[in-house]
Amino acid sequence: MSGTKRKWLGITAMSALLLLAACGKEGGDGGAAGEPVRPGDAGKTAEAVDPNKAVELTVYSLLGGNYEGFMSSEGQYIQKKYPNFKFNYMLPGTGTTLRDVVSAKTPIDIIISSPDLQQVIDVGLDSDISDLVKKHNYDLGRFIPVTIDMMKQLAGGRVLGLPGRVSSYTLYYNKDLFDKFGVPYLNDKMTWEQILDTAKKLTRTDGGVQYYGFAADIIAMLDMNERAPQYVDTKNVKATLNNEYWKQKFDRTVPLFTMLPNVSDPALLTSLSKSRDLFLKEKRAAILLGINDAGVRAASEKWDLNWDISPYPVFKNAPKEGPQPSTRYYLIANGSKYREEAFAAITQLASDDIQRELVKNGFTPPLQKVDYIDTLGSGIPELKGKNAKALVPLNYGEMNVKDKYYIAARAELITAFNDVVGGLKDTNSALREAEERADKKIAELKNQ
Helix, strand or coil: CCCCCCECCCCCCCCCCCCCCCCCCCCCCCCCCCCCCCCCCCCCCCCCCCCCCCEEEEEEECCCCCHHHHHHHHHHHHHHHCCCEEEEEECCCCCCCHHHHHHCCCCCCEEEECCCCHHHHHCCCCCCCHHHHHHCCCCHHHECHHHHHHHHHHCCCCCCEEEEEEECEEEEEEHHHHHHCCCCCCCCCCEHHHHHHHHHHHCEEECCEEEEEEEECHHHHHCCECCCCCCEECCCCEECCCCHHHHHHHHHHHHHHCCCCCCCCCHHHHCHHHHHHHHHCCCCEEEEEEECCHHHHHHHHCCCCCEEEECCCEECCECCCECCCEEEEEEECCCCCCHHHHHHHHHHHCCHHHHHHHHHCCCCCCECCCCCHHHCCCCCHHHCCCCHHHHCCCCCCCCCCCCHHHHHHHHHHHHHHHHHHCCCCCHHHHHHHHHHHHHHHHHHHHCC
């Protein structure tokens, strides 16, 4: 392969977002997650690599995009320390799926992946980099513990790469609707019970227009946890939806979506795209639970409403619950001829110097105990005067194992939730039938 701008076009499917709680588990060979970052270790990169060395790394992204986007969000930051590093950029597509590149023995150095690391493991492109972590005394304790713990869980205790950024969820609210109906703005210490009370005051018809107090990407509600219940039992590969946990979760979550009787289109309030449109375009939703990418989206989409941000709430009886983080991982591919250089590149992306710049540009860091979180979004004019620190949740929930079985089970759980919200089924029936449907889908997937 040659040419720094060689592009491979394709279509990717990104598994849904989110997951895991900062629970003080071991963080890896470089340090225990939860320990203070040791002076001199934070952001340390592979000093064995000459900063002036010229090398061409092949980057395979499972998250879509293009070469220009990669250079803007990653490549340019690597080149700040390694100016002579150049990149080939590949995407999955016809002839360039993971299995295709393995069959063709196409050299790959870095894989950009969502939390669905299983697809990389399945084709044998996973590689344990614990030796590099140990060699360079790299402190894995810098990272939010769940981002390392989930990787190790999926990889049998191995370290396949490093987190580069995380995303999760937060609350957005339309200040004009709060003003219109004389309701006090949200604050940073509200519980879900208080959000429900507030949303009820904002759910009304005015001038023939129906306004909704609350709308959400329902995944953000269902994936809220302290200790994640897996959607699928990893031992017997059976769905685990018809149980007491999900019954309780439905009981306390459904009221947020049923402030009006006879909800004819539950997806209007529960789907990612419809709830966003209801909030941003139609301006009929007062509060939106959405992905915490406001800094990036507000600038690119030119949000035309008077909005602000409030932190992801907790329930009174579950004060440690939080949204699962969706982690962007940078893995070093099995068979890479440039392991040291690839490690230097991904540690550069995770360094405090680069993370500090990314935070200013609105990206939430995968690191814990950083001293620059107050600068979040400070480089984005659209966030000026906004409560940007609320983009980072107080707690992260534990992560579910995200694979094709999880996606199938989650789809049936969402259907069950919408059936309950729409008054079509009671919770017990909806969950029982959802588990049955999920098991059928899982069986089909196992036979593929």
